[in-house]
Amino acid sequence: MTAGKYSTVVKILSYQVLIILIVTAGFALIAGEQQALSAVLGGMAAFIPNLYFALRIHRSAGQEARKIVNSFYAGESGKLLLTTALFIMIFQVSNIQILPLLVSYMAALSVFWFALLMR
Numbered sequence: 001m002t003a004g005k006y007s008t009v010v011k012i013l014s015y016q017v018l019i020i021l022i023v024t025a026g027f028a029l030i031a032g033e034q035q036a037l038s039a040v041l042g043g044m045a046a047f048i049p050n051l052y053f054a055l056r057i058h059r060s061a062g063q064e065a066r067k068i069v070n071s072f073y074a075g076e077s078g079k080l081l082l083t084t085a086l087f088i089m090i091f092q093v094s095n096i097q098i099l100p101l102l103v104s105y106m107a108a109l110s111v112f113w114f115a116l117l118m119r
Contacts, residue, residue: 009054015111016047023104035100041093042101045086046108049079
């Protein structure tokens with residue numbers, strides 16, 4: 001992965017963290033602590049798998065195409081499994097609020113899609 005592409009990945013991950021913080025702060029100010037906790041957990045359910053995927057793909061930089069493609073598929077599979085595991089763990093927390101959880105999750109994921117549109 002070139003330095004330019006790496007910096008794009010870092011920017012996307014940084015914007016995801018920023019969006020998670022903004023959404024969490026909004027829920028904390030408007031709705032309270034439990035909603036803010038739900039929002040931060042939803043954001044982390046999006047951010048952590050994306051970070052895993054980015055690190056996995058970055059490790060395969062400079063290798064032959066077949067290895068990069070295999071790394072991509074393995075990273076995507078790991079990302080899906082990690083997302084599932086995180087949501088299973090999140091729903092074990094008592095008093096989770098679904099609305100802030102999903103709003104923060106979708107807001108964090110939308111950063112990636114908006115980045116694709118801006119390219």
